[in-house]
Amino acid sequence: MRDQKLWTWHLAAGAIILFLLGLHMAIMHLDALLGIFNPAGGHPIDWANVVARGQSMAFTMNYILLLGAALFHGLYGLRNILFELDPAPPLKKALSWVLILVGVGLFIFGTWAAWVGHQVASIT
Amino acid sequence: MSNGNLPEQIVFRIRRFAPGRDKEPVWKEYPIAYEVGMTVLDGLWKVKETIDPTLAWRASCRMGVCGSCGMLINGKAGLGCNTQIAELGTAVVTVAPLANFPIVRDLVPDLRPLFDAHTALSPYIIRADTAEQEEPTREYYQSAEQMEAYLQFSYCIKCACCMAACPTCATDPVYSGPVALAQAHRYNTDTRDDGFEVRKEVLADEVGPWRCHFAGECSRVCPKGVDPAKAIQLMKRQLVADALGLRKKPPLAQPVEKPEGIERRPGIPEAPPPTV
Known part of the structure; x- marks a missing residue:
């Protein structure tokens, strides 16, 4: 059951990455069409636009969701590659725990950074 | 010469x-x-x-x-x-x-790893009406389209050429391999079979289709023209749909009654009685 569920989450994370990364690319490169995400006008990477997006809770949540999806998708893929090297069962277990701890650690750090960025942007 | x-x-x-x-x-x-x-x-x-x-x-x-x-x-x-x-x-x-x-x-x-993996996935028709299976009185109805869904996978002769060509089998001894997985899919797709849940107990775990990278070498070398790589991808789709609760369980084929009131054409012999 475990691998069936992990694989399903792997695919779901891939779909989330595709959508959110697609959105990011569109905002950054199709600014003529998606001007609403750049309220200060001008270029999408103008500091005023970066701050405006940072003030938005929806964008902050998007960043956190994208971070979670990318971490899960990437680390599960890495786990598959490592498992194909046929490590001994105890090493498999240890590898899984290392990847879980790395993933959770990076997610907490990234979430904290996105949240602090949102707070700073809100008082700017 | x-x-x-x-x-x-x-x-x-x-x-x-x-x-x-x-x-x-x-x-x-x-x-x-x-x-x-x-x-x-x-x-x-x-x-x-x-x-x-x-x-x-x-x-x-x-x-x-x-x-x-x-x-x-x-x-x-x-x-x-x-x-x-x-x-x-x-x-x-x-x-x-x-x-x-x-x-x-x-x-x-030594093909024992192949046959062990094959046996573990119950490659046979599983259904509740065992009495009808043991002593068949009628035939299970299956349309041509339903048979087409699994027919090519039933051509497998278990020669193990696909296993020898598979890059995942080369590195991962836990992986069931194309023979066993294609046969599991063959029975999961058969409308006469009701054993998806039984096979899922094995397939959903580490031995299942998850390590297949779709290299396609199994299909390239198969001497019978079977496409095990396709079976494995279809199986992944089926299992993911199942995990999401979206799998549509096809209606189980039922035994059909012998038609009544039909005259048999003259000169056509009756089917021989079952020998097994």
Whole structure:
């Protein structure tokens, strides 16, 4: 059951990455069409636009969701590659725990950074 | 008799190994006379009969049905009986045992890992009405479209060529491999079968289709034209839909009544009674 569920989450994370990364690319490169995400006008990477997006809770949540999806998708893929090297069962277990701890650690750090960025942007 | 493309003499370069006697495999060369229509299996017989009677391989039907004579021929997995030497187009024919299996002797692989994985996935019809299966009184109805969904996968002869070509089997001993997975899909797709949940107990775990990278080598080498790679991808789709609660369970095929009031055409014999 475990691998069936992990694989399903792997695919779901891939779909989330595709959508959110697609959105990011569109905002950054199709600014003529998606001007609403750049309220200060001008270029999408103008500091005023970066701050405006940072003030938005929806964008902050998007960043956190994208971070979670990318971490899960990437680390599960890495786990598959490592498992194909046929490590001994105890090493498999240890590898899984290392990847879980790395993933959770990076997610907490990234979430904290996105949240602090949102707070700073809100008082700017 | 000679062939236009091949010399009258060809050389069989064969990997020899007897575990327990030899420390490591060695390559030996056997020159034999080529005859038109000669298959790799014919060549092996000729080597055994005229040069080295100790050469060992496994073969039975010599017509691509039994799946016994799977071997690596010029580096590619295939059936010895199905491979014409003229098609290879080389004067030196290299023959080795199937990769990814322990070797019993010379060209004889130990296929137990394949059959263990195959057995673990219950490759047979599973349904609740066991009494009807044991003593069939009627036939289960299945449309042509329903049969088409699994038909090609039922052509598998378990020759293990796909397992020898699979890059995942080469590195991951836990992976069930294309034979077992394609057969599990073949039964999961059969509308007469109700064993999806039973097979899922095994498939949903580490041995399931998750490590397949869709290299497609299994489908490329299959001597029966089966597409195990496709079966594995369809199986992944089925299992993901199941995990999301989106799998549509097709209606189970039911025994159909014998039609009444129909006159049998004259001259058509009755089906013989069941023998098993």
